[in-house]
Amino acid sequence: MSWMQKLYETHMAVSPLSLPDEGGGSIPESHTTARAHIEIVLDGEGNFKRAIVIDKTDATTCIPCTQASGTRAGSKPVPHPLCDSLQYLAADFRAHGGEVTSGFAADDAQPRSGFLEQLQKWVDASPHPKTQAISAYVRRGGVIKDLVAYHALPVDAGGRLAKSKEVNSEGQHPIWSVLAASQLPENAVVRWRVEIPGELASGVWEDQSLLKNWAAYYPMTIEGKGLCMICGEEAALASLHPAKLRHAGDKAKLISSNDSSGFTFRGRFTDSNGLQACGVGYEVSQKAHNTLRWLIARQGYRNGSQVFVSWAVSSKPIPPPLHDSYDWLDEPVEIEGEAPEEADVALNHARDQGQSFALRLQKYMKGYRENIAPTEDIVILGLDSATTGRMSIIYYRELLGSEFLDRLESWHQDMAWPQRRSFTEQAEGRKKGKTRVVWQAYAPSPRAVAEAAYGRRLDDKLKRATVERLLPCIVEKRALPRDLVESAVGRAANRIGMEHWEWEQALGVACALFKGFWFRHQNPEQRRTYDMALEPDCTSRDYLYGRLLAAAEHIESIALNVAGEKRPTTAARLMQRFADHPCSTWRTIELALQPYMQRLQARRGGFLHNMRALLDELFGLFQGEDFQCERRLTGEFLLGYHCQRLVWKKDKNNSAETEGEE
Numbered sequence: 001m002s003w004m005q006k007l008y009e010t011h012m013a014v015s016p017l018s019l020p021d022e023g024g025g026s027i028p029e030s031h032t033t034a035r036a037h038i039e040i041v042l043d044g045e046g047n048f049k050r051a052i053v054i055d056k057t058d059a060t061t062c063i064p065c066t067q068a069s070g071t072r073a074g075s076k077p078v079p080h081p082l083c084d085s086l087q088y089l090a091a092d093f094r095a096h097g098g099e100v101t102s103g104f105a106a107d108d109a110q111p112r113s114g115f116l117e118q119l120q121k122w123v124d125a126s127p128h129p130k131t132q133a134i135s136a137y138v139r140r141g142g143v144i145k146d147l148v149a150y151h152a153l154p155v156d157a158g159g160r161l162a163k164s165k166e167v168n169s170e171g172q173h174p175i176w177s178v179l180a181a182s183q184l185p186e187n188a189v190v191r192w193r194v195e196i197p198g199e200l201a202s203g204v205w206e207d208q209s210l211l212k213n214w215a216a217y218y219p220m221t222i223e224g225k226g227l228c229m230i231c232g233e234e235a236a237l238a239s240l241h242p243a244k245l246r247h248a249g250d251k252a253k254l255i256s257s258n259d260s261s262g263f264t265f266r267g268r269f270t271d272s273n274g275l276q277a278c279g280v281g282y283e284v285s286q287k288a289h290n291t292l293r294w295l296i297a298r299q300g301y302r303n304g305s306q307v308f309v310s311w312a313v314s315s316k317p318i319p320p321p322l323h324d325s326y327d328w329l330d331e332p333v334e335i336e337g338e339a340p341e342e343a344d345v346a347l348n349h350a351r352d353q354g355q356s357f358a359l360r361l362q363k364y365m366k367g368y369r370e371n372i373a374p375t376e377d378i379v380i381l382g383l384d385s386a387t388t389g390r391m392s393i394i395y396y397r398e399l400l401g402s403e404f405l406d407r408l409e410s411w412h413q414d415m416a417w418p419q420r421r422s423f424t425e426q427a428e429g430r431k432k433g434k435t436r437v438v439w440q441a442y443a444p445s446p447r448a449v450a451e452a453a454y455g456r457r458l459d460d461k462l463k464r465a466t467v468e469r470l471l472p473c474i475v476e477k478r479a480l481p482r483d484l485v486e487s488a489v490g491r492a493a494n495r496i497g498m499e500h501w502e503w504e505q506a507l508g509v510a511c512a513l514f515k516g517f518w519f520r521h522q523n524p525e526q527r528r529t530y531d532m533a534l535e536p537d538c539t540s541r542d543y544l545y546g547r548l549l550a551a552a553e554h555i556e557s558i559a560l561n562v563a564g565e566k567r568p569t570t571a572a573r574l575m576q577r578f579a580d581h582p583c584s585t586w587r588t589i590e591l592a593l594q595p596y597m598q599r600l601q602a603r604r605g606g607f608l609h610n611m612r613a614l615l616d617e618l619f620g621l622f623q624g625e626d627f628q629c630e631r632r633l634t635g636e637f638l639l640g641y642h643c644q645r646l647v648w649k650k651d652k653n654n655s656a657e658t659e660g661e662e
Helices: 002-013 110-125 129-140 143-149 208-221 282-299 353-371 401-414 446-454 460-475 482-493 500-519 541-562 575-580 582-603 605-621 636-647
Strands: 031-035 038-043 048-053 060-064 189-195 225-227 234-236 301-303 306-312 333-337 377-385 391-400 417-425 434-442
Touching: 002 282, 002 377, 002 391, 031 189, 031 208, 038 129, 038 143, 048 143, 060 208, 110 129, 110 208, 129 189, 129 208, 234 282, 282 306, 301 460, 306 460, 353 401, 353 434, 377 401, 377 460, 391 401, 391 460, 401 460, 401 500, 417 500, 417 636, 446 460, 446 482, 446 500, 460 482, 482 500, 482 575, 482 636, 500 636, 541 575, 541 582, 541 605, 541 636, 575 582, 582 605
Parallel strands: 038 189
Antiparallel strands: 031 060, 038 048, 225 234, 301 306, 306 377, 333 434, 377 391, 417 434
8 A cells, every 4th residue: 555655645745725726636535526517506595596508618526425426336326415417406307207227216216315315414514505505495396497497408398308409499409518428418417506695606616615514524424433554543444435536537446345245356355444454544545546636637647548647755846757858858950841851950960969968868857856855755656447447556666766867867868869850830821831840869758669669550558568568667777678679670671651750750769779778788798889970980780781771772862853753762662671681682772773873973973972982981891791691680770771861961051962062
């Protein structure tokens, strides 16, 4: 239960008044959220004034709840204390054709009687003007009648609640636009507004005195007492724990032990109050779950049904571990143009970008180190649910502040590589926005890694599994999974079938993974370090073959551009084959280059001279029999290929077409 202890400590470290204001995820204790459809307005005496259909944008409402109603399910759900659906509020519900839940068929008055009994106990024990007015109105009956008269509910020709979307002379009834697809008007949830002279907060969800009234009253009604293992004190124990952690419709719970038959989830224990296992106080459970809900809404990383959240127990801001470093760093290298594929990139590749990136990263992390103490507690928590009702903790780690920042900085330093991003800015007065391409060294996010390794159309299950595998590499500084690196490298080499921008992104991520994999290799003797800039003196076979492929592609692309042609180059089409059989494939590429070289001889003589000199230089760097070897290339050839290409994009005004000409 360490996770609950840390959440409880976080709640105590944060001012309770600040929780609802930041992130919008926290709610008061003994409360939950519901999607209301109809708002009934009463006066201070409980007399009906008006009713409105609530717009979807304002439908989420904080309402009081009990342990049972907050997690209600099954054929006989228990009522909420104040705001609920019409079957609990309206005495004339069945008279207007409403159908109660199947479990109440034998006694259709049970839902309303249970609601009134619970509300009356609250009013008697802790009176409040608004609850007294609501109780008086509900007891008089006629809720459905008032709503129909005020056109808040539709009825058919016989005066019964409508079962289908009927259209009259005034158009379709507005209640249908706010209900879910499977809901009927009789399932609408009602919230209350009591207008009392002199009170500004007329809505029951807005009145802090009413919310505090219920939060103070309800814990006194809990009978089970025992030792809370979190706070170490005698307290009312929670028999049911809150749901709705990831979003308002989430029914999955982290703690479940309330089955009374079969003992599917209770195991060896015979009671549900936790005394035989680990008792958790009701107040502690409410505070811990509310804090977790607030943290997820404020800084959670969502990946389908998965949610990862990291936080400092002191509630100080920390860098997100599952995001890339693109938004952290300054000075992105940008270009403008309508077609990113054809634009030149203003990338100063004369110096190693690694040093520049490291300095910016250290400056960014230094700000957090000044604010977070080295011994401060940092928690990383991952949640997922296999079913709609049960949630599990798929990842949990506690780290010191200095340890967390060191590992996060190490990840972004090890995995950094020049990446390409493009986005469109809509200029004022123009129908078509300008496309901006950004080249900047940063570590890709786990989501980008998953898409680079398995494609943008990978299923949610594989994406969740990939993110879950990468999180320990970030937080615990583990080595990267080899199969993930090989999959990303193989996909980057097989560029046919991908859009140009998609392949550029896959290439950058594959280079980052290969570089980081060998930098973090488990065997210290096999660890290697690669620069983010071109290494002209590198004699590695795979690196040189990557540079050769980039040179061949560059020569042909310039020749095609001179002739005004747009089609893939031979090097691009044979890239996958080149990675498997480099020597024999190079012979094919070299023969295909001859016509293009003849074309460039007359139009781009200086450029061709420089490229031939580069090819001769590369051939001379091969050692021994490396060039004739047909061994399959590793991902290192992508590093040489990518770095060589970036060199030719160093200056927008001095593009590769004119390079080397006088």
